Amino acid sequence: METYGVWYHEVTRMKGREWMRRLTLAQKPTPLEPLTRLGELLRIDLWVKRDDLTGDMVTGGNKIRKLEYLLADALDKGADTIITTGGPQSNHAKTTAALTKRLGLHPVLLLSGKPPEETTANLLINKLVGAEVHYFFPRHPREMDDALLRLAEEMKAKGRKPYIIPVGGSNGIGTLGYIDAYQEMDQQRQEKQLSFDFEFVTAGSGGTFAGIYMGHQAVQASSKLIGVSPWLPSQEIKERIIDCIKDARTLSTDSVPLSGEPALEDLSIYDQYIGSGYAKPTPEGMKALQIMASEESILLDHVYTAKTMAGLMDLVEKGVIARGSSVLFWHTGGAPGLFALQERWSEWGGG
Numbered sequence: 001m002e003t004y005g006v007w008y009h010e011v012t013r014m015k016g017r018e019w020m021r022r023l024t025l026a027q028k029p030t031p032l033e034p035l036t037r038l039g040e041l042l043r044i045d046l047w048v049k050r051d052d053l054t055g056d057m058v059t060g061g062n063k064i065r066k067l068e069y070l071l072a073d074a075l076d077k078g079a080d081t082i083i084t085t086g087g088p089q090s091n092h093a094k095t096t097a098a099l100t101k102r103l104g105l106h107p108v109l110l111l112s113g114k115p116p117e118e119t120t121a122n123l124l125i126n127k128l129v130g131a132e133v134h135y136f137f138p139r140h141p142r143e144m145d146d147a148l149l150r151l152a153e154e155m156k157a158k159g160r161k162p163y164i165i166p167v168g169g170s171n172g173i174g175t176l177g178y179i180d181a182y183q184e185m186d187q188q189r190q191e192k193q194l195s196f197d198f199e200f201v202t203a204g205s206g207g208t209f210a211g212i213y214m215g216h217q218a219v220q221a222s223s224k225l226i227g228v229s230p231w232l233p234s235q236e237i238k239e240r241i242i243d244c245i246k247d248a249r250t251l252s253t254d255s256v257p258l259s260g261e262p263a264l265e266d267l268s269i270y271d272q273y274i275g276s277g278y279a280k281p282t283p284e285g286m287k288a289l290q291i292m293a294s295e296e297s298i299l300l301d302h303v304y305t306a307k308t309m310a311g312l313m314d315l316v317e318k319g320v321i322a323r324g325s326s327v328l329f330w331h332t333g334g335a336p337g338l339f340a341l342q343e344r345w346s347e348w349g350g351g
C-alpha cells in the first residue's frame, strides 16, 4: 500500500491480531565493511556496520530504523502531529522532525535546557524543516514525561491528533527496527563468511542495544555483545534496555524466539567512557574520532559513537579484546552534531 508517498510494509510480527507495519524510510541494507587500516593499527580484524548511512536528509543514523515502525504506528492511529524530546542537539529529535515533515505531518520537539544562543547543526536542521520547538528545563527525567503529556494536551486543545515518541524512540515499537537490523547484518555476515568475536554498540536510551540483543538471541550469535553508555550509569541503562525488550516481546510473537528475559548481569555495558557527562567530549573520544577520520575517512560523533570507539580501543589496549579478535563496530551515525563543535576544535585537543 502506498500512503503519504512512502511504502508501508506489513511485517511478520503480530500485535494481538493486528499486523505491525513499517514504513520504508531508510536506505537499506547498509554496508558491512572492513576497517582495514584501523584494524591493522589495533591488530584486530575490525568491521563496521554503516548505519550512519541509513540516509535521512543529512547523514542517516540509527533513529530512522526505529522511526519506520514508530511513524507507521502514528499513521495507523490517525496522528497528524508527532511530539518527541531530547537534548538540544538530539539526533533523534532532528531525524523525527525531518521524517515527520516528509510524511506531511507536524513535528513538535520539546528539547531539554534553555534555548541555545546559536542555531547550529541539528538545531539548524530543525529550523529548516519547520519543526515547532519548545524548551524545558527538567530537574528529573520524569518531569520531561509530564511536560510531553502537557504538550500533547495543548495540541489536542488546538484540534490536533498528537502521537508521543519517547526519548530516543526507545520503546518496544522502536526496538523492532534493530531486531530487523540484526537480521540484515547477520545475513551479510554469512554471505561474507565472517564470524565475529565481539560486537560494539552505543547504548544511549537503550532501544538500539535492545533490538540488537534480541536479534542476536534470535540467530543464536556466538559473538559477545558489548554496549558503551554515553549517558546513563550502567545499572540504569540496563534497566531501560530490559524495559524495551519486555515491551518489544509483547509486540513480536513469531519471529523472535527469545525465551526468558535477560537479567541485569546478562547485559554487558561499560559506563567508564562517559567522561564528565552526556554530550561532553572526552579526550579519548576525540582521539578515536580523529583516528577514524584520518585512517578510514569515516566521521564519528563526539556524543555517542566516538565514546564507543574509545571504549573499543581501550579494551583492546587492556587485553580484554585479544589481538587478532574479529570485532564488529555498529556505527549508529550522529555526525551532524559534530558541526555544533567546530568553533571549539582547539578546546578539546584538536590541532
Ligand SMILES: Cc1ncc(COP(=O)(O)O)c(C=O)c1O
Pocket (backbone or CB within 6 Å): 061, 062, 091, 092, 168, 170, 202, 203, 204, 205, 206, 207, 208, 209, 301, 304, 305, 332, 333, 334, 335
Ligand atoms: C548517533 C547515535 N548513536 C547512538 C545512539 C543511541 O541509541 P539508543 O538511544 O537507541 O540507545 C543515539 C541516540 O541516542 C545516537 O543519536
